[in-house]
Amino acid sequence: MALPKMLTRAAGAAADAGGVVLRRLQNARIPGAGMPPVHDDARRAVARWRVVTVLVSPDQVGVADDVPRPLADFRDRIEIRVTPAPGDKGTELAARFRGPASDDDIGELRSALRRAKQLLEVGEVLRVDPVSHGRREPTPQGELLEEAATQAPKGGVL
Amino acid sequence: MKAATWRGTDEVAVERVPDPTLLNSHDVILKVRQTVTCGSDLHLLGGYIPFMRAGDVLGHEFIGEVVEAGPAVANHRVGDRVVVCSFIACGKCWFCTHEMYSCCDNGNPDPGITEAVWGQSPGGCYGYSHALGGFQGSHADYIRVPYADIGAFPVPDGVSDRRALFASDSAPTGWMGADLSEVGPGDCVAVWGAGAVGQMAARASVLLGADKVIVIDRYGYRLDQVERHIGAETINYEQTDVEAELRERTGGRGPDVCIEAVGMEAHTPGGQYFYDQVKQQLRLQTDRPDAVRQAIQVCRKGGRVFILGVFAGMVDKFPLGAVMNKGLTIRSAQQHGQRYIPRILELMERDELRTEHLATHVMPLDRAPEGYRMFKEKEDGCVRAVFEPAG
Ligand SMILES: NC(=O)c1ccc[n+]([C@@H]2O[C@H](COP(=O)([O-])OP(=O)(O)OC[C@H]3O[C@@H](n4cnc5c(N)ncnc54)[C@H](O)[C@@H]3O)[C@@H](O)[C@H]2O)c1
Ligand SMILES: [Zn+2]
Ligand SMILES: [Zn+2]
Numbered sequence: 081m082a083l084p085k086m087l088t089r090a091a092g093a094a095a096d097a098g099g100v101v102l103r104r105l106q107n108a109r110i111p112g113a114g115m116p117p118v119h120d121d122a123r124r125a126v127a128r129w130r131v132v133t134v135l136v137s138p139d140q141v142g143v144a145d146d147v148p149r150p151l152a153d154f155r156d157r158i159e160i161r162v163t164p165a166p167g168d169k170g171t172e173l174a175a176r177f178r179g180p181a182s183d184d185d186i187g188e189l190r191s192a193l194r195r196a197k198q199l200l201e202v203g204e205v206l207r208v209d210p211v212s213h214g215r216r217e218p219t220p221q222g223e224l225l226e227e228a229a230t231q232a233p234k235g236g237v238l
Numbered sequence: 239m240k241a242a243t244w245r246g247t248d249e250v251a252v253e254r255v256p257d258p259t260l261l262n263s264h265d266v267i268l269k270v271r272q273t274v275t276c277g278s279d280l281h282l283l284g285g286y287i288p289f290m291r292a293g294d295v296l297g298h299e300f301i302g303e304v305v306e307a308g309p310a311v312a313n314h315r316v317g318d319r320v321v322v323c324s325f326i327a328c329g330k331c332w333f334c335t336h337e338m339y340s341c342c343d344n345g346n347p348d349p350g351i352t353e354a355v356w357g358q359s360p361g362g363c364y365g366y367s368h369a370l371g372g373f374q375g376s377h378a379d380y381i382r383v384p385y386a387d388i389g390a391f392p393v394p395d396g397v398s399d400r401r402a403l404f405a406s407d408s409a410p411t412g413w414m415g416a417d418l419s420e421v422g423p424g425d426c427v428a429v430w431g432a433g434a435v436g437q438m439a440a441r442a443s444v445l446l447g448a449d450k451v452i453v454i455d456r457y458g459y460r461l462d463q464v465e466r467h468i469g470a471e472t473i474n475y476e477q478t479d480v481e482a483e484l485r486e487r488t489g490g491r492g493p494d495v496c497i498e499a500v501g502m503e504a505h506t507p508g509g510q511y512f513y514d515q516v517k518q519q520l521r522l523q524t525d526r527p528d529a530v531r532q533a534i535q536v537c538r539k540g541g542r543v544f545i546l547g548v549f550a551g552m553v554d555k556f557p558l559g560a561v562m563n564k565g566l567t568i569r570s571a572q573q574h575g576q577r578y579i580p581r582i583l584e585l586m587e588r589d590e591l592r593t594e595h596l597a598t599h600v601m602p603l604d605r606a607p608e609g610y611r612m613f614k615e616k617e618d619g620c621v622r623a624v625f626e627p628a629g
Contacts, residue, residue, distance in 0.1 A: 135332045162485035169332055198344050201330045204262055206347045206384060211374050212256040214243040223292050229368035235350020
């Protein structure tokens, strides 16, 4: 389904949360347009390594007491792997859950990996909020988009 | 402060919004001197990029004066006059260190939407929807500029605001198209679109030594500008068979390099336009790619096609067979401005790159709704409408 139509349709169901919209977007392809024939089931998705490549050397990425701060919050719920990336690409920083995890947990892990990468590469996490904007009527579609944008740090394919 | 905001499809308003503040140590706050409309905004206005929220501040090409700087900013001081790249990049990630700045990993902190749609997220952009980071735009009294040491460039004293303004986006975009297509002596280059972006791509091709540069559009006043200010040839596609004309002017070979600077709302005379529009309205395809199709069709064997125009999603009737069988190279990118802006400012200072003629309409920010209407409808010979918040 095309994106604008998805949003319009989704706006009908104002109860729909932004995270759900984002997850749907990910599978919003025209049939046959680049969709892989097999998708991870929930168990496989939880167990999968989620990886960011960071442009620092492996010894700059902590693995024990000094794991990057956003990942440290997960304590022993996650396993962390640090390996050199090929060529001049730096270091692959991977994490995965040891046990069961919800979609929300996976979203938190995505966000933590992204923040860890930014801390390692630039030293701080880029902020966008609060952003100034003008007057807004609370339309269902606007609310939905707001919620989708709020969820966006935790969304995506990572 | 005052700002021009997106309020809905084809609706721009001027309203009061809170002032921006420093949020990261590498930010600066600029007092905006001049800010300009761009063809990219038309895609937002037309509702083709459905991630704008009513009240979002528009604008991504601008020049301003530093009024506040974060503690980590090394290159800029309060009072400096700077021009800012429309794309937001960190300068530290692998993409930035390889001069692919618009692909920056750390420019869009909310990559969920773009990753879901495109598989990977590019960097962020000012005033360009919640998909590209939700950053506030430049059509306002003030703007926050993150990663200021990477994205903001001091403007040499000899270069006027009106000229330097275009170093923000259209000039580096055009330059990138010619540079990454490896334009040089011996090349015949065809450029689709005589807006600011197409004109800058043509000028870059001339300066990089191309033997022949031809710009295609249907607006006589824009093609006149190309002949007068850019030093390139022109074709009016409403009066001439573009493919036959290009073959004749390139010894039957076709252009070595074809640069598309039109984007997802391309116009076509004839039935294909209707077909594309209906499909776009029904969302069966999100974008109308007619100039890209034509560029691929007419390009010489083994030639290069560069897509500068912005596309968001799916296109239909893409001539993949011509790409494959003619051995074409297709490239594209959001602009890697940080790579080109220093050189562009030098060329502007030496008077080799002039852009003032693009600013056909200069007005106070209060008149932004009118400016956008004129730009969209191409009224009164409008090429770009420039807003002066202090005007
Ligand atoms: N890649 C980037 O980083 C980047 C940066 C800036 C702008 N852009 C994109 O570049 C494109 C042009 O921007 P602009 O500001 O010059 O816009 P513009 O609207 O001023 O100019 C577009 C021109 O294309 C012409 N055109 C339409 N259909 C055509 C066709 N079939 N053949 C030939 N010409 C045709 C129009 O008549 C118009 O003159 C837009 O899509 C914009 O989003 C890309
Ligand atoms: Zn632009
Ligand atoms: Zn970067």
